[in-house]
Amino acid sequence: MEAFASRFTVIAWDAPGFGRSSDPLPATPSMTEYVDSLGDLLDDLIGLDSAIVLGHSLGGLIAQEFYREYPRRVRALILADTTRGGSDPYKRLRMIRTMTPDELARERVPKLLSRNASQELIDEAIAIMSEVRRTGYEFASLAMWKADTTGVLDNIDIPLLMIWGADDEITPPWSEWPSKARVEIIKDAGHLCYIEQPDIFNSIVMDFAKLI
Numbered sequence: 001m002e003a004f005a006s007r008f009t010v011i012a013w014d015a016p017g018f019g020r021s022s023d024p025l026p027a028t029p030s031m032t033e034y035v036d037s038l039g040d041l042l043d044d045l046i047g048l049d050s051a052i053v054l055g056h057s058l059g060g061l062i063a064q065e066f067y068r069e070y071p072r073r074v075r076a077l078i079l080a081d082t083t084r085g086g087s088d089p090y091k092r093l094r095m096i097r098t099m100t101p102d103e104l105a106r107e108r109v110p111k112l113l114s115r116n117a118s119q120e121l122i123d124e125a126i127a128i129m130s131e132v133r134r135t136g137y138e139f140a141s142l143a144m145w146k147a148d149t150t151g152v153l154d155n156i157d158i159p160l161l162m163i164w165g166a167d168d169e170i171t172p173p174w175s176e177w178p179s180k181a182r183v184e185i186i187k188d189a190g191h192l193c194y195i196e197q198p199d200i201f202n203s204i205v206m207d208f209a210k211l212i
Contacts, residue, residue, distance in 0.1 A: 003202040007210065011051070013041060015062065017136020024135070029142035031065040031085075038066050042073060052209055054078040056194060057171065058140050061085055064149040067156070076159040076212045078205060081191050083171045085147025092141045096134055105129035114167040114190040125192060153178040161208045165189030165196065182208065 004010045014021040016037050024033045042048055050073045055063030060082025067074045095104055105126045113122060153160065160181045164173040170191040177183050184204045189196040 004206065004209070007206075008052075009048075011041075011045070013038065015059070015136075015140075017133060017139050019131075023133070024139045029139045029146070031062060031143050031147045033139075034062045034143070035065050035069050038062065039070060039073070049073065050075045052076045052078065052212055054080070054205065055082065056080040057082055057191065058144060061144060061147055061149065064152050065147065067158075068149065068152045071158075074158060076161070076209070077153075077156070078161045078163070078208065080163040080201075081165060081168050081171050081193055083144070084149045084174075085144055087144055089141040089145040093138060096138050096141070101132060101134070102126075102130045105132075112170060112191040113196060114165065114188055116188045117190070117196055121196065125195060153181070156180055159208070159212060161205070163193065163201065163204060165191060165193030168193070 001010050001012060015034050016022065016024040021037075027033070042051065053063045053066060053074050053076075055061070055078070057080070060079040061084075063074075063077060063079060064082070064084075067077055095107065099107065105128075109122060109125045109129055113125065156178060160178060161184070162174075162177065162181045163184045163186065166185050166187050167189060168191045173183075173185065186193045186197050186200050186204075189200075194201040
């Protein structure tokens with residue numbers, strides 16, 4: 001937030017089921033819940049018809065779906081360590097339903113970081129992930145499984161930046177990139193590349209965004 005606030009209006013959004021946002025509606029999980037909520041947020045922010053949209057992991061999938069639904073509301077798209085959807089949710093669901101949030105965080109976090117991550121950084125990531133609510137995490141897992149953004153970026157007509165941690169084993173870099181994408185791979189970083197290498201991540205995003 002601090003890195004970009006002097007140049008941009010920066011909005012950090014808690015998706016339904018995360019942070020201070022309420023849980024998703026008790027319906028069949030899908031990306032529509034997230035897309036509609038993000039659209040409502042932009043509607044409520046008077047004078048904000050479009051935005052540079054940045055999404056990491058689940059957020060990147062939401063960003064792709066939002067671009068598919070509302071292409072004119074996205075001035076540029078930044079995707080980090082994300083997927084096209086379709087990941088198998090069952091192992092994750094078993095963990096969500098049988099482990100406490102703290103146990104789940106301690107199991108998952110080491111897989112989200114590179115082998116070079118310090119213990120201090122690991123502990124910080126565990127503390128953050130321990131705050132994730134079961135309802136929100138379960139909804140997200142099922143929504144991601146059902147999602148499919150194949151082809152959404154093929155003919156994209158806005159600036160597109162894609163960032164990956166070189167050691168990301170959760171959502172590895174795609175084998176094929178959209179032809180118009182600018183792609184950046186960050187060394188010594190896993191899935192949480194923006195946490196492991198924040199200065200590099202911010203610099204990449206800033207260099208891209210200031211040209212929009």
